[in-house]
Amino acid sequence: MQHDEAYVNAFRSVLKIQDSDKIKAMKYRDDNWDSVAHMVLMSEIENTFGVMLDIEDVVDFSSFEKGKEILRKYNVEL
Amino acid sequence: MLDGKVSLITGGSRGIGRAIVERFAEEGATIYVNSRKPNSLDEYCAELAESHETEVIPLYYDVTDIQGMKNAFMRISKERSRLDILVNNAGIMKDAILGMIRHEDIEEIFRTNVFAVIEHIQYAARLMKRYKSGCIVNISSIIGTMGNPGQVAYSASKGAVISLTKSAAKELASDGIRVNAIAPGMVDTDMYRSVGDALRDEHLRTIKLGRLGEARDISDAIVFLSSGMAGYITGQILTVDGCTII
Numbered sequence: 001m002q003h004d005e006a007y008v009n010a011f012r013s014v015l016k017i018q019d020s021d022k023i024k025a026m027k028y029r030d031d032n033w034d035s036v037a038h039m040v041l042m043s044e045i046e047n048t049f050g051v052m053l054d055i056e057d058v059v060d061f062s063s064f065e066k067g068k069e070i071l072r073k074y075n076v077e078l
Numbered sequence: 079m080l081d082g083k084v085s086l087i088t089g090g091s092r093g094i095g096r097a098i099v100e101r102f103a104e105e106g107a108t109i110y111v112n113s114r115k116p117n118s119l120d121e122y123c124a125e126l127a128e129s130h131e132t133e134v135i136p137l138y139y140d141v142t143d144i145q146g147m148k149n150a151f152m153r154i155s156k157e158r159s160r161l162d163i164l165v166n167n168a169g170i171m172k173d174a175i176l177g178m179i180r181h182e183d184i185e186e187i188f189r190t191n192v193f194a195v196i197e198h199i200q201y202a203a204r205l206m207k208r209y210k211s212g213c214i215v216n217i218s219s220i221i222g223t224m225g226n227p228g229q230v231a232y233s234a235s236k237g238a239v240i241s242l243t244k245s246a247a248k249e250l251a252s253d254g255i256r257v258n259a260i261a262p263g264m265v266d267t268d269m270y271r272s273v274g275d276a277l278r279d280e281h282l283r284t285i286k287l288g289r290l291g292e293a294r295d296i297s298d299a300i301v302f303l304s305s306g307m308a309g310y311i312t313g314q315i316l317t318v319d320g321c322t323i324i
Binding site: 036039040042043046047050052054055 | 148151152155156197200201203204207208252
């Protein structure tokens with residue numbers, strides 16, 4: 001639960017979007033989630049959960065939901 | 079000039095890499111030193127740390143081993159939460175005339191001299207972005223700018239270092255990360271001495287300052303580029319060759 005909130009907050013702080021429902025439906029390239037914001041988001045998520053993502057996972061991180069799936073590989077339960 | 083700066087130096091066990099490590103220690107940097115051979119730098123790092131009252135930590139991995147590299151960055155992240163300076167020094171040289179370059183050798187040269195450099199920058203930049211600050215120095219060569227017979231593959235790899243340095247600098251500037259490269263000329267290291275006395279004399283005639291470079295000449299330039307004194311310098315290739323005309 002705590003991780004869920006931290007995960008949403010990472011998106012919120014980087015993409016400057018407050019609406020949680022909107023964040024949960026987001027996909028890469030939606031609104032201001034461009035390639036520059038993507039790298040900042042990856043850095044924020046790594047910082048938040050103390051992980052270092054493989055480059056392949058950074059590239060595959062294509063949506064809020066896909067990100068959860070990827071983070072589970074790093075033992076981050078969401 | 080580098081007091082407390084968290085640094086990663088690849089290929090730090092000998093030659094120019096070793097000189098960089100020693101100069102960084104003199105300047106008070108906290109240094110992670112990469113080398114391929116396990117335990118080979120334990121004693122050296124401990125002595126250096128003691129004599130310069132800083133931290134010098136060996137990291138053993140092959141720069142072309144992605145998992146090993148990732149583990150190294152993970153360790154730096156856990157222990158320091160930051161990285162201020164990356165020096166991409168590790169490199170290999172395999173000379174052969176054009177008609178005798180094996181495909182495997184080209185691949186090996188590019189894996190070490192180009193792919194590993196890009197991959198180190200990818201991971202380093204992610205740590206540096208956290209603080210919107212960082213400095214990356216790549217090691218190219220005057221062979222990468224001028225070319226040389228018998229060094230087609232090597233020169234291509236070092237030319238690639240120049241172009242990737244310029245592109246990375248442009249891409250990372252908005253994150254406060256500077257990216258520059260040094261292009262050393264002929265430097266008196268163990269690797270260079272293997273060319274023999276005759277070729278050495280021939281080379282000396284091409285160097286206007288009248289002497290081979292010393293590893294210290296290169297490491298001094300790297301300290302400068304890594305320091306605040308170079309805070310407005312990025313995307314540049316600094317040739318350190320004593321004015322060599324080849």
